[in-house]
Amino acid sequence: MYRKPRGGGSQSILNLDSLMDILSCLVGVMLFLVIYTVLELGATSFQVAVPVPLDPPAGSRRVLVLANGGTVRVLDAARPIRDLSTGIDQVPVDAMPEFVRQVNLSAPTDAYFSYTLGYDAEMAAVAGRDRSFQIAVDEIPGEPGETLQELDSGSRYASLLGGLDPNDVWIEFGVDAFTLDAFRRARDLAEARGFATRWGPLSLDFPVSFSLDDDAQGPGPRRSLSQR
Amino acid sequence: MANLSNDDEEGISLFPMFNILACTLGVMVFILATVATVSLGADKAIEIVEAPIELPDSSEMTVEDAARGAAERRRPVWIEWDGVQLTIYPSMETVGFDRDLRSFDSWDETYAYISERLTGTRLGASVAQVGLEPELRYVVLLVRPSGFDNLLEIGSYFEFLGIDVAHEPINQQWQRVRVN
Numbered sequence: 158m159y160r161k162p163r164g165g166g167s168q169s170i171l172n173l174d175s176l177m178d179i180l181s182c183l184v185g186v187m188l189f190l191v192i193y194t195v196l197e198l199g200a201t202s203f204q205v206a207v208p209v210p211l212d213p214p215a216g217s218r219r220v221l222v223l224a225n226g227g228t229v230r231v232l233d234a235a236r237p238i239r240d241l242s243t244g245i246d247q248v249p250v251d252a253m254p255e256f257v258r259q260v261n262l263s264a265p266t267d268a269y270f271s272y273t274l275g276y277d278a279e280m281a282a283v284a285g286r287d288r289s290f291q292i293a294v295d296e297i298p299g300e301p302g303e304t305l306q307e308l309d310s311g312s313r314y315a316s317l318l319g320g321l322d323p324n325d326v327w328i329e330f331g332v333d334a335f336t337l338d339a340f341r342r343a344r345d346l347a348e349a350r351g352f353a354t355r356w357g358p359l360s361l362d363f364p365v366s367f368s369l370d371d372d373a374q375g376p377g378p379r380r381s382l383s384q385r
Numbered sequence: 386m387a388n389l390s391n392d393d394e395e396g397i398s399l400f401p402m403f404n405i406l407a408c409t410l411g412v413m414v415f416i417l418a419t420v421a422t423v424s425l426g427a428d429k430a431i432e433i434v435e436a437p438i439e440l441p442d443s444s445e446m447t448v449e450d451a452a453r454g455a456a457e458r459r460r461p462v463w464i465e466w467d468g469v470q471l472t473i474y475p476s477m478e479t480v481g482f483d484r485d486l487r488s489f490d491s492w493d494e495t496y497a498y499i500s501e502r503l504t505g506t507r508l509g510a511s512v513a514q515v516g517l518e519p520e521l522r523y524v525v526l527l528v529r530p531s532g533f534d535n536l537l538e539i540g541s542y543f544e545f546l547g548i549d550v551a552h553e554p555i556n557q558q559w560q561r562v563r564v565n
Binding site for chain 2: 340
């Protein structure tokens with residue numbers, strides 16, 4: 158009687174156990190990846206803390222910090238305004254062009270900007286003497302300001318803040334769409350030093366001019382009705 | 386005559402197994418791409434919280450500190466502004482504005498238009514509720530850069546209603562914003 162041989166080489170070649178091992182290993186890795194993805198999707202990138210709005214200290218003056226083009230620069234126009242306008246009331250109208258020329262020979266500068274005085278005789282006749290003076294602010298070449306990576310407690314920005322008193326000064330940030338991260342870092346540094354802060358959208362194309370009238374503060378964001 | 390062919394060889398084919406393997410690998414590649422995207426931070430959530438106010442002990446508290454304490458007790462209502470629509474968090478209800486808010490000749494017309502758009506909406510009801518309780522609530526406007534140009538108009542409207550408003554810029558590409 159013929160009996161079919163049991164076992165044999167072909168059965169061991171076609172054994173699927175090894176493929177099952179690979180498959181179960183891959184499924185395990187997939188499950189791990191799915192769990193990791195779900196956890197990552199639920200994670201928070203970072204927190205943004207919104208300060209409760211408070212009024213600036215009474216009698217304090219504003220200092221603009223320009224967060225434009227990816228960098229941060231302090232634009233404190235108070236000293237240049239004072240320097241350029243000192244003695245302006247005593248100058249006769251006829252001598253005004255020469256006075257302006259002389260003043261501009263030693264025009265004030267600060268860390269990032271230069272300031273010059275302008276005079277418009279026609280405007281003086283139409284709108285009055287105060288309106289006839291403008292201060293032009295321009296960037297100093299090679300002083301682009303500090304980027305997000307450069308802003309820390311040892312930065313130039315921090316040292317400029319160190320020269321200001323939080324009881325005398327509040328900080329207004331002029332922010333464009335490309336500098337939001339640097340603005341947040343700069344605001345954190347200012348608040349850590351006790352400054353009251355505000356911000357507003359602002360994108361300046363230099364040079365910019367503003368009128369030297371009674372409430373001249375330099376350029377800044379548009380103000381809402383209650384802040385004017 | 387003996388048959389040398391093996392029936393078992395004809396009955397077992399590995400091709401279905403390879404199909405499963407290829408399918409599994411394809412899904413893995415897809416998941417890896419997703420993980421890579423997530424790891425780069427393209428779709429991470431941003432959490433926006435109210436910064437706490439640090440106050441001194443009650444014995445050393447000044448009048449200014451007391452005012453700060455009162456401000457601290459107010460709760461924010463989070464509203465996003467992107468230049469064309471307001472979205473209130475966390476319910477994500479929106480009200481759209483099809484006209485540019487800078488196109489009006491006067492503030493009265495601007496406010497009338499905004500009021501008209503908000504009237505009858507749940508977002509408008511929430512804003513009205515804040516206006517009734519200004520000592521308990523205030524509005525935080527989360528402003529996208531696309532809303533910078535007419536931020537003054539929408540912010541002034543809230544102030545017109547007697548509501549205190551804080552502005553906070555948020556990046557244009559942030560898609561998953563949470564408030565707390």
